[in-house]
Amino acid sequence: MYITCLEKRLAVLTAAFLLITITHPVCAQDAKVLTEAEDEMRIDAYEQELEDYLTHYLVDEYDARAAMAWNRDYSSADALVRSVAPNRLRWEKEVIKPPHLQKTGPLLSKPYNLLGTDAEWLELPLGNIAARAVIAYPEGASKANPAPLVIALHGIGSGPETAFEDGKSYHAYAKALLDAGFAVMAPLNMRSIPRRNNIERLARLADVSLPGIELARLQHLLDVVLQDERIDADRVGAWGVSLGGMATLFWMPLEPRIKAGVVSAWFNHRINKMVVPDERYSSFAAGNEEHAFFSGWLTEFSDHDVVSLICPRPIQIQHGKKDNIAYWPQVVEEFERSKVHYERLELSNRIDLVLHEGSHEALVAEGVAFLKKWLDNDE
Template sequence: MNVETYQHINLATAMPDRQFDTLEFSRALYAQTTPSLGFRATTRAEAEAWQERLSAQLERLLGGFPSVRCPLRPEVVARREFRGYTRETIHFQSRENLSVFAYFLLPREFSRPGPCMICIPGHGRGVDDIVGIREDGGQREDPDGYQHDFALQALRQGFAALAVEPLGFGHRRDPTARMHGAGATSCQPAAGAALLFDQCMVGWRVWDVIRSVDYLQTRPEVDPQRIGLMGISGGGTITLFGMALEPRLKACLISGYFSTFRDSIMSLSHCVDNYIPGILQYAEMWDVAGLIAPRPLFVESGHEDPIFPEAATRYAFEQAGRIWRVWDAADRLGLEVFEGEHVFSGRQGWPFLRRWL
């Protein structure tokens, strides 16, 4: 067969039994897979035993955590006063050879010890973009971008905030990413490196959250029984998994992330830092959320969010509801689908957090 003849063949007609669509293949594989640790409990005792099994497996899938926690060696490297609050730039050790960059924000009027939110940004410029810092280092007056300075919003809602820079973003990028502007990340090479060690970026970032709780427990301003976690997009990923594996966290808000694996990161293009090898063999996203139960969980999503579809968010939330109901704790779940795209809202989420923290 010459090339000219080949170009005129309709492949669908010539080979009707052939399938070339990788998405359809993935969905067929999904349909054939029953997660072995999916939620099936009907009593609280069964649910607690299930949580133990799934949390142990999830930690293994993330690559495990260090068996020994290194000293935090915290350092306040800068402090600035703003109208209504103080911002400290914090460094502390998460692992040997790895430090965390964070901002600790404290309202001027704050009853000590009080509640504190750990705030995790999504993809973009990193943590500066949730504390009102412009690209030139100045302080902006009005929220910008899709994250709406939600760490600063926390202060106005009566919380202290620890805004943590995720690995691969902003202040924690590799030299190559720094050469390509403020919005460039080093997620891809860092997440790829994690895979080479049979680990993953989600696990690395969740460990930073765990050590952030350790750090906040050293702060006299913070009530250790009133620490929550929140994030949007990729920060929502870390909020879900961080809450699932850190029981000291008391409540959370997941913005622009909660969905099904099938209809979000399996079906649409997302950064490799969202992926956990083997997760669907054991659990869907609502099962991971079930490790939070019966602690309070609030989910928000934009009606027009193009990367975490509304229908999947609603379905996953309904499935999660089955888990909370086993604890008779359905009142500790909240959902808002607002008019908007992939942005932070907080309209109903903040009152929910104030109620539970």
């Protein structure tokens, strides 16, 4: 537990307040003003009191709180989906908060040379904003031979083209998908920490979230793209790296058209990642990534709980032991809790952990094989 003796911490903080009060009694006849050092001591103590209070709620009370929030029925896959419907609604309305967008024009498409691959640049007007993506089709895709579609989701510092490039994190996994017979659509999402911080602050004021906006953009794109006769609308997958992995995990519960997913370099022991600093991994609690904090997230939605909103659809988790976004034994712990949802339905073959010796990256062969397995048949 993060706090093993909260009562002692509170006693120390109370003593600090009392020390200042006794030293400087406040009365009408003899009012005293605190020194700057004493004022800092008081407000430091108050900050620590609030941090301890919220950390205790988020960390120590999470399991008990989640146990009351979820009422899963494992009697069948359909029963599980129905039983988590209230949680799914809270995930949508209280955490992701997608806005209501409307199409305000036709999909615009133009040829796009994607590193030697013939592709199309798509733009769909949605009022004051637009959904944009690059899409490429495998050789031979047609009405008579429609291809499955994989949504390739990029992370911080990347763009739609990155998944096609042979870089250190992506290894051209989108190109490998094309070669394997998949169509690939890579949306343009917001890149860079400062830009995401800026937009997320404004989104909170509007009671939406940036992931929610980008989900709504993607859903409108899918409405149109899946009408293309070159694509099999019943065989859609998603594969995201880093923050694209976040998008995959966040959006699959709310987009049933995505039938299978791969999450690379994102899945985590979410409570520790967000709240508990530790030298064994990079904690969001110790950084400047405001964009990564969403209201209501840790009320009941640690990663293993979010997976239950995806189950029984297949999902593969990829994590490198040298990736400091997480301490890999904690990833294993969170995965084992996620796997329970599938085991209870006797569908454990639909969830997979690829734990490798690498770092912050996608494993191409394993991800392609997983998506081929689940999007090439009716299991």
